[in-house]
Amino acid sequence: MNIIVCIKQVPETTEVKINPQTNTLIREGVKSIINPFDMYAIEEAIRLKEKYTGKTTVITMGPPQAEEAIREALAMGIDEGILVTDRSFAGSDTWATSYTLSQAILKISVFDLIICGKQASDGDTAQVGPGISAHLDIPQVTYVKRIREVNQGFASVERMTEEGYEVISVSLPCLFTVVKEINEPRLPSLRGLLRAKQAKILKWSAKDLGLDEKKIGLNGSPTQVVKIFTPAARPQGMIFHGETAEVVEKLAEALKKEIV
Amino acid sequence: MDYLLTEQQKLLQQLCRQIAEEKIAKAAKDFDAKEEFPWDIIKILAQSDLFAIYIPQEYGGVLALDENKNVGGVLDLCVVTEELSRACGGVAVCYAASALGTFPIILYGNEEQKKKYLPDLASGKKLAAFALTEPEAGSDASAIKTTATKEKDYYALNGIKHFITNGGEAQVYVVVAMTDKTKGPRGASAFIVEKGTPGFSFGKKEDKLGIRASVTRELIFDNCKVPATNLLGKEGLGFIVTMKTFDISRPGVAAQALGIAQGALDLALKYTKQREQFGKTISSFQGIQWMLADMATQIEAARALIYSVARMIDSGNTSVSKESAMAKLFASDVAMKVTTDAVQLFGGYGYMRDYPIEKYMRDAKITQIYEGTNQIQRNIIALQLIKEMAK
Numbered sequence: 348m349n350i351i352v353c354i355k356q357v358p359e360t361t362e363v364k365i366n367p368q369t370n371t372l373i374r375e376g377v378k379s380i381i382n383p384f385d386m387y388a389i390e391e392a393i394r395l396k397e398k399y400t401g402k403t404t405v406i407t408m409g410p411p412q413a414e415e416a417i418r419e420a421l422a423m424g425i426d427e428g429i430l431v432t433d434r435s436f437a438g439s440d441t442w443a444t445s446y447t448l449s450q451a452i453l454k455i456s457v458f459d460l461i462i463c464g465k466q467a468s469d470g471d472t473a474q475v476g477p478g479i480s481a482h483l484d485i486p487q488v489t490y491v492k493r494i495r496e497v498n499q500g501f502a503s504v505e506r507m508t509e510e511g512y513e514v515i516s517v518s519l520p521c522l523f524t525v526v527k528e529i530n531e532p533r534l535p536s537l538r539g540l541l542r543a544k545q546a547k548i549l550k551w552s553a554k555d556l557g558l559d560e561k562k563i564g565l566n567g568s569p570t571q572v573v574k575i576f577t578p579a580a581r582p583q584g585m586i587f588h589g590e591t592a593e594v595v596e597k598l599a600e601a602l603k604k605e606i607v
Numbered sequence: 608m609d610y611l612l613t614e615q616q617k618l619l620q621q622l623c624r625q626i627a628e629e630k631i632a633k634a635a636k637d638f639d640a641k642e643e644f645p646w647d648i649i650k651i652l653a654q655s656d657l658f659a660i661y662i663p664q665e666y667g668g669v670l671a672l673d674e675n676k677n678v679g680g681v682l683d684l685c686v687v688t689e690e691l692s693r694a695c696g697g698v699a700v701c702y703a704a705s706a707l708g709t710f711p712i713i714l715y716g717n718e719e720q721k722k723k724y725l726p727d728l729a730s731g732k733k734l735a736a737f738a739l740t741e742p743e744a745g746s747d748a749s750a751i752k753t754t755a756t757k758e759k760d761y762y763a764l765n766g767i768k769h770f771i772t773n774g775g776e777a778q779v780y781v782v783v784a785m786t787d788k789t790k791g792p793r794g795a796s797a798f799i800v801e802k803g804t805p806g807f808s809f810g811k812k813e814d815k816l817g818i819r820a821s822v823t824r825e826l827i828f829d830n831c832k833v834p835a836t837n838l839l840g841k842e843g844l845g846f847i848v849t850m851k852t853f854d855i856s857r858p859g860v861a862a863q864a865l866g867i868a869q870g871a872l873d874l875a876l877k878y879t880k881q882r883e884q885f886g887k888t889i890s891s892f893q894g895i896q897w898m899l900a901d902m903a904t905q906i907e908a909a910r911a912l913i914y915s916v917a918r919m920i921d922s923g924n925t926s927v928s929k930e931s932a933m934a935k936l937f938a939s940d941v942a943m944k945v946t947t948d949a950v951q952l953f954g955g956y957g958y959m960r961d962y963p964i965e966k967y968m969r970d971a972k973i974t975q976i977y978e979g980t981n982q983i984q985r986n987i988i989a990l991q992l993i994k995e996m997a998k
Contacts (some may be wrong), residue, residue: 534626537656537669540618 348401348497350392350460352425353448353479354385354417356409357469370575372469380417384464386532387525391494392462393424394530399497402426404455408436408447414548421543422535429455433552438565441470445478447563450556452483460502461522465490473524480522488515492528608907610914612678616686616815622655623690635695638820639966644776645698652702653731657687661706661711667726673683675923678713682917685862689910692866693873697820697972699866703859704772704821707978708735710852711781711797715840720799723919724779736777738768738826739849746983748783748849749792752830755784762786762798762834764828767810772977776825777810781852782826783845795845799837806831811876817969854927855920857935857978861913864935864942864974868906871942871949871967879952880963889952898952902945909938929991936984939974946971 358377366373381389392403407413408431417428422597431451439447452458461483463476473489480487492512493505500519505512507526535543553563559569585601587594630651650656651947661680662668671678684706691699709728712720712735723759727733744750752765764784772779781799789792800807810825839848876899879890889895916934921928946968950957957964975981 534629534651534655535622536654537615537619537622537660540622541615541669544614544618 348395348460349458350395350398350403351404351455351458351464352388352392352402352403353461353463354405354407354416354420355382355467356407356413357382357467365575367576368535370572381419382464384466387527387529388462388464389420389423389425390532391525404429406431406451408444417548418543421546422539423533424539429549429551431551435553435560436562438568439563440568440570441472441474441478442569443563443567445475446482446567449479449482450558451551454556459519463524465524465526467547472543474521486517486521488517489524491523491525615681619683619990620686620690623687626651626655627690627694631691631694631698636694638697642819644822645701648698652791653708658705658731658904659729660684662725662729665723667729678855679921681858681920683913685858685913685917688859688862689866692863693870696863696867697818697822699863700772700818700821703735703863703996704736706859707856708737708777708779710856711839711848714851716850728779731780734773734776735779736771736773738771738780738782740767740770741767742769746980751785752785753784755786755796755798761832762835764831764833766828768826770823772821772823774822774826776822784847786842792846793843794840797839797845797848799832799839800833804831804833816972818973854886854931857931858913858917860974861934861938862976864938864971865909865913867967867971868942868945871946871964872902874964875949875952895952898948902948904943905945909941912937929988932984932987935978936981939981942971942974
């Protein structure tokens with residue numbers, strides 16, 4: 348089975364700082380990591396390979412330093428890494444990003460499964476995974492929490508919902524986005540680290556992929572970030588204790604005072 | 608201090624620090640309280656290739672050895688043991704004790720024995736243990752009573768080994784037994800004994816002061832038939848096997864002590880910067896600063912000694928008894944001193960189990976006792992000094 352994992356390098360921080368002039372993330376001085384949700388995708392790909400044999404490829408679109416993220420994935424046990432990088436990709440929204448990645452996947456050509464994390468910890472859109480499947484015109488299952496089995500061109504998976512989960516049977520090739528409930532990502536091995544250090548990473552540019560420049564980067568992005576800001580902290584809620592009648596009265600009074 | 612570690616050793620150090628911080632540190636308190644063998648952690652160590660670093664590549668390890676050498680990776684082993692010990696001295700000894708049980712096979716195993724046992728030990732599929740100590744034979748190892756009587760194509764083992772680290776959990780044991788009592792120490796031999804061999808069972812599990820994540824059990828041999836092909840080296844080599852094994856394993860115990868000391872200092876530093884008395888953080892008092900400075904200096908001296916001895920072994924030098932004993936003696940005494948001072952720096956809180964520091968003091972104590980008490984280490988050092996002078 349040939350599995351492609353799409354990953355993103357993100358800043359390691361829970362408090363993202365924003366440059367108010369340019370509406371972009373301040374990346375200086377912040378360590379970069381693999382998007383935590385993508386770690387589950389990497390782990391699941393390695394487990395599937397261990398179970399069914401085959402080849403795992405990790406692919407990321409990003410600046411040259413995103414190569415580090417690929418090497419990290421290789422150290423965990425992924426077989427091959429591809430970095431899709433070009434200045435002309437700058438400013439891509441989720442449409443342009445998923446289009447670019449889908450074209451890189453078409454260049455790989457042979458694949459049974461694409462796995463993505465459910466969303467990236469910086470943008471939080473959860474759109475790129477589904478976008479790739481749309482561009483490739485293959486089925487997608489989002490929020491997968493368990494892959495039951497992959498057999499004879501079909502996969503049976505559990506898709507997490509708020510109330511429980513759905514069991515879905517889907518034909519291959521297809522795309523999954525996975526949630527953290529699916530597994531516990533492994534740490535790298537010494538052999539993996541040594542191999543990752545030596546590994547040659549393929550680098551593909553817009554030209555290598557033969558991309559139409561109207562469809563990539565800022566030009567290919569139908570959405571644009573108009574403004575970016577830290578939402579104001581919500582005031583704490585009020586809880587009234589006591590007898591029902593008494594509480595209702597207090598609540599009504601508070602509503603009058605605060606809102607009405 | 609920059610110890611000029613190789614690229615591979617630096618990767619190893621980073622990896623172990625990650626394992627220690629992400630997986631071991633948070634579980635250490637629980638291992639200590641429940642005294643349960645940390646199989647989940649052992650699996651992580653195995654998956655990360657940590658059992659493979661001192662085993663040659665031809666037997667499933669990652670160690671690249673020059674043709675004229677049969678031992679290496681001792682500095683790597685020390686780096687790993689140190690990092691694991693910073694988080695939990697108990698977990699670290701589960702790991703290092705397997706190296707202790709594996710070294711006799713690397714040193715004295717024949718080709719068939721190495722091919723049969725080393726690959727599964729390198730992958731961490733199996734753990735090893737070394738069994739010498741008996742109820743009445745501790746520092747006086749020559750007093751062992753376990754016997755091995757040759758009959759046809761096997762040896763019948765009878766006797767009891769106790770205080771055996773990894774006992775019951777390990778699958779491969781190197782056991783020292785008397786094949787000829789009349790010859791005294793020259794009548795001992797070493798055997799590879801597999802768990803599950805008829806006549807081989809486990810006795811009491813010890814309730815210990817420290818390193819409680821590790822298990823210490825009694826091994827019972829009741830007419831246990833061990834194939835003659837499992838004899839290591841030849842008859843009568845038992846104590847040579849033991850001494851040569853300890854020569855290369857003692858830096859590992861020293862590294863365990865070093866890691867425990869470093870872990871205690873890390874915690875003490877953090878605490879003294881937070882704790883306020885008399886309106887100031889206690890780290891601003893010179894009395895506290897001097898204690899911290901002494902602790903750090905002793906730790907660095909221990910590290911310098913251990914790494915030097917480990918490098919000496921890895922370079923192929925086989926006359927290392929004195930240096931190896933020095934490393935173990937010095938580092939374990941440092942660990943005891945540093946951890947005791949660390950508890951002192953925590954004051955009353957340091958004495959309480961709610962705080963992690965008292966465990967370091969309990970874990971440190973054993974390093975002055977096992978793989979030869981520090982009194983025995985001094986005997987080894989002194990004997991060698993006198994021998995060298997007589998030359």
